[in-house]
Amino acid sequence: MANATAVAYVYKGVDSKGNKVEGEISGSNPALIKAQLRRQGIIANRVQKKPKPLFGGNKKIKPADIALFTRQLATMMKAGVPLVQSFEIVADGLENEGVKQLVYKIRDEVASGTSFADSLRKHPLYFDNLFCNLVASGEQSGSLETMLARIATYKEKTEQLKAKIKKAMTYPIAVIVVAIVVTSILLIKVVPQFAETFSSFGAELPAFTRLVVGMSEWMQANWFIALITALVSIGGTIEARKRNKKVAEFFDRLVLKLPILGMITYNSIAARFARTLSTTFAAGVPLIDALKSVAGATGNSVYEEATLKIRDAVATGIPLNGALRASGIYPSMLVQMAAIGEESGALDDMLGKAADFYEEAVDNMVDNLTTLLEPMIMAVLGILVGGLMIAMYLPIFQLGQVV
Numbered sequence: 001m002a003n004a005t006a007v008a009y010v011y012k013g014v015d016s017k018g019n020k021v022e023g024e025i026s027g028s029n030p031a032l033i034k035a036q037l038r039r040q041g042i043i044a045n046r047v048q049k050k051p052k053p054l055f056g057g058n059k060k061i062k063p064a065d066i067a068l069f070t071r072q073l074a075t076m077m078k079a080g081v082p083l084v085q086s087f088e089i090v091a092d093g094l095e096n097e098g099v100k101q102l103v104y105k106i107r108d109e110v111a112s113g114t115s116f117a118d119s120l121r122k123h124p125l126y127f128d129n130l131f132c133n134l135v136a137s138g139e140q141s142g143s144l145e146t147m148l149a150r151i152a153t154y155k156e157k158t159e160q161l162k163a164k165i166k167k168a169m170t171y172p173i174a175v176i177v178v179a180i181v182v183t184s185i186l187l188i189k190v191v192p193q194f195a196e197t198f199s200s201f202g203a204e205l206p207a208f209t210r211l212v213v214g215m216s217e218w219m220q221a222n223w224f225i226a227l228i229t230a231l232v233s234i235g236g237t238i239e240a241r242k243r244n245k246k247v248a249e250f251f252d253r254l255v256l257k258l259p260i261l262g263m264i265t266y267n268s269i270a271a272r273f274a275r276t277l278s279t280t281f282a283a284g285v286p287l288i289d290a291l292k293s294v295a296g297a298t299g300n301s302v303y304e305e306a307t308l309k310i311r312d313a314v315a316t317g318i319p320l321n322g323a324l325r326a327s328g329i330y331p332s333m334l335v336q337m338a339a340i341g342e343e344s345g346a347l348d349d350m351l352g353k354a355a356d357f358y359e360e361a362v363d364n365m366v367d368n369l370t371t372l373l374e375p376m377i378m379a380v381l382g383i384l385v386g387g388l389m390i391a392m393y394l395p396i397f398q399l400g401q402v403v
Contacts, residue, residue, distance in 0.1 A: 067155035074148035271358035
């Protein structure tokens with residue numbers, strides 16, 4: 001029978017020397033907590049569940065948290081610590097309460113006789129099929145600690161790559177958002193002050209100034225509608241991309257065609273393909289099954305479909321490098337590395353090297369994009385603010401010429 005899920009308790013009591021002590025401990029119920037404390041020489045006078053904070057309770061469990069858990073578990077097992085005890089040690093060191101409770105649940109399931117892989121499959125929100133299949137492979141081969149180390153490396157590399165892509169995408173979005181916010185503030189708050197002054201001139205305003213004043217009047221009257229429309233449009237687009245395959249494919253193709261960002265995305269897909277296939281193949285997963293996992297890991301519907309076609313081609317007996325070359329969608333260097341790996345019998349090693357190469361390429365591109373966009377932000381804001389200021393001062397300049 002499975003143990004009850006451990007929760008955090010706080011206690012107060014006295015130690016063997018009569019000193020007052022208090023602290024925090026995890027356990028299933030107060031009675032077991034008191035017994036555990038007695039074994040440590042502490043007589044507990046009060047044991048109660050740790051109160052949850054009013055704000056900021058359990059943090060959301062992120063992929064980075066799962067990567068950290070996997071790395072720590074692999075380290076414990078390599079040190080010779082039994083699996084169930086490894087769960088307890090790792091859980092005690094975790095700061096995220098949500099991850100801690102998840103680890104305790106998995107520990108209780110494993111302690112009751114359920115396999116580690118089957119315990120993970122009960123939590124598909126945090127452990128995908130690839131993760132579970134690799135753990136199952138490690139359990140069957142008796143090399144679970146080695147497999148966990150490989151999974152941890154894979155998860156860490158994947159999260160690092162995602163962080164780089166987010167960094168690359170954040171900069172252009174930041175430029176656009178800052179430009180829109182600054183322009184809106186100027187149109188709603190600053191331009192009306194000038195327009196009120198211009199109304200006393202009694203002369204026709206320059207065309208550029210009339211255009212800016214007209215935009216200002218429209219923004220003052222419709223800024224709320226414009227804001228709601230923008231938010232609904234963005235939210236609708238995101239939902240449509242999640243729910244509609246054709247919409248997702250359209251945006252995935254669009255991203256690939258963008259300057260700089262398209263090349264970053266292209267290299268990141270190649271890196272994910274190589275890294276995932278290297279990890280799964282090294283774990284002993286058959287190539288055809290591995291390619292199915294790789295397809296979902298590419299993160300792009302266009303490449304997912306292409307990878308599934310490559311899997312079908314490999315299933316008919318075509319070598320991997322031949323199927324990659326026939327697809328015409330993956331870079332030639334990746335195809336050549338796959339060919340060398342197949343010929344030498346070291347496919348996982350060659351694909352790992354290819355993944356390192358493309359991850360480094362993404363890193364360099366993101367750094368270059370960051371360096372390029374820093375002056376661009378200043379230039380864009382300068383043009384917007386400067387243009388608005390010129391439009392406002394043109395009537396004053398013309399008045400000075402008349403006088």
